[in-house]
Amino acid sequence: MEETDDTSPDVVELGMDGCVVEWHERSMMPEPYVGEELPPNYEIKAMEQFTRVFFERYSNSGPTLYMNSLDEAITHSLFDSNASSPLVLYIHHDRSIATEIFCRHVLCAEKITNYLAGNFIVWAWDRTNDINYQRLLTMLRSCVGEYVAELVASSPVDLHPLLLCLVFQNGRIEVARTIEGNMSVDLTYNLLEQARNVFDGRNEEPDPINLQLTEVSNEGWNMSESLLIPIPKDSADFLTIADEFMPSREKIVSINRVENSMWLFQYLNNKETIDARLDSGESERIFTFTCPESIAQQILRKGFHDRLKSIHGRKYGYGFYFPSATAPNTTEKTHAALVCRVLVGQSCLGDWTMDTCPAGYDSTTNGSDTYVVYSNRHILPKYLIVFT
Numbered sequence: 001m002e003e004t005d006d007t008s009p010d011v012v013e014l015g016m017d018g019c020v021v022e023w024h025e026r027s028m029m030p031e032p033y034v035g036e037e038l039p040p041n042y043e044i045k046a047m048e049q050f051t052r053v054f055f056e057r058y059s060n061s062g063p064t065l066y067m068n069s070l071d072e073a074i075t076h077s078l079f080d081s082n083a084s085s086p087l088v089l090y091i092h093h094d095r096s097i098a099t100e101i102f103c104r105h106v107l108c109a110e111k112i113t114n115y116l117a118g119n120f121i122v123w124a125w126d127r128t129n130d131i132n133y134q135r136l137l138t139m140l141r142s143c144v145g146e147y148v149a150e151l152v153a154s155s156p157v158d159l160h161p162l163l164l165c166l167v168f169q170n171g172r173i174e175v176a177r178t179i180e181g182n183m184s185v186d187l188t189y190n191l192l193e194q195a196r197n198v199f200d201g202r203n204e205e206p207d208p209i210n211l212q213l214t215e216v217s218n219e220g221w222n223m224s225e226s227l228l229i230p231i232p233k234d235s236a237d238f239l240t241i242a243d244e245f246m247p248s249r250e251k252i253v254s255i256n257r258v259e260n261s262m263w264l265f266q267y268l269n270n271k272e273t274i275d276a277r278l279d280s281g282e283s284e285r286i287f288t289f290t291c292p293e294s295i296a297q298q299i300l301r302k303g304f305h306d307r308l309k310s311i312h313g314r315k316y317g318y319g320f321y322f323p324s325a326t327a328p329n330t331t332e333k334t335h336a337a338l339v340c341r342v343l344v345g346q347s348c349l350g351d352w353t354m355d356t357c358p359a360g361y362d363s364t365t366n367g368s369d370t371y372v373v374y375s376n377r378h379i380l381p382k383y384l385i386v387f388t
Helices: 042-057 070-075 099-107 110-119 130-143 146-154 185-200 236-245 261-278 293-302
Strands: 011-013 064-066 087-092 121-126 162-169 172-180 227-230 252-259 284-292 320-322 335-343 347-349 363-365 371-373 379-387
Touching: 042 064, 042 121, 064 110, 070 087, 070 121, 070 130, 087 099, 099 110, 099 185, 110 185, 121 130, 130 146, 146 162, 146 172, 162 185, 172 185, 236 252, 236 335, 236 379, 261 335, 261 379, 284 293, 284 320, 284 379, 293 335, 293 379, 335 371
Parallel strands: 064 121, 087 121, 347 363
Antiparallel strands: 011 064, 087 162, 162 172, 227 252, 252 379, 284 335, 320 371, 335 379, 363 371
16 A cells, blocks of 8 residues: 555555455455444544555555545545545445456556546545444535435445545535446446536536436436437327327327437346346336426436425335326326336335335335336336327
């Protein structure tokens, strides 16, 4: 481990010559037990061990980590008056199936380490141990905000490691891009570039129509605007879709096929993870989400926003309800049915107190025909049906 300042080890590089030990024999961080009193400098000691073990496991060359508290990392990145920069939070999880490959072949790739070194400050934490995990959530809530803590808490284990790219804009800290452990070197690099571009352009006046980055909910996920492809009324596809999802065909104004490659990529990655855990391909259902047309258009531009949670109720959880049988009361003349692929995965009985799924589950339900999901990654619109 190479320290840049012997008297004040605020930055430590994951890289030095030396022997490699078996990665599974050492934890990335100390593993405190319940009730153990932690020393005041626990965070720094834990990160020093993280740095050493990361090198021993994965590479003699890796990202440079900021070796101080999260609060200090934010101060010396987002709020540095002389040379501010975006901040990357690297959230590690030893029990993720993606961790070994991502750390060894993506995070330690020269292309990634060089770009991180020149454009970001990187702060890391290992959430494998439950005490360390709870400490992480406490730090996030205190220093960054509840929505970032909820993003980490709601992310499935097998999507880790996570790289959360933070910027300060609109008067608060926001997640510009989220990188997950199943992503490639090229996609990781592209998302880091996008996050840097968001940071560099944060003083510009945003265009609400064409803005590529949108904080759609407390997820900090990434998507671009969906492409709508009209389906002719005299086509066989139109008749098939109408018969299946809108029997009152005379009320249909139009049907469009929805295409969004970035949303599709994230959905399929999540589906693959859930299917592997369930050892089956039966994690998906097709449902409709009914709403005013203007809301449907917003969804296709920006995703399902938190404000849409439970517009059809919250009896079985505070999330997005499928299928939604009727549109909420509105003065709009046209309504929309978004036909969606929905990852219900492993479902449990929900109640009004739930803000997310319990560990090991992917949705909540009423026990029969209603499902509640809590993430855009569990939803993929296929068709937009506009009707009167």
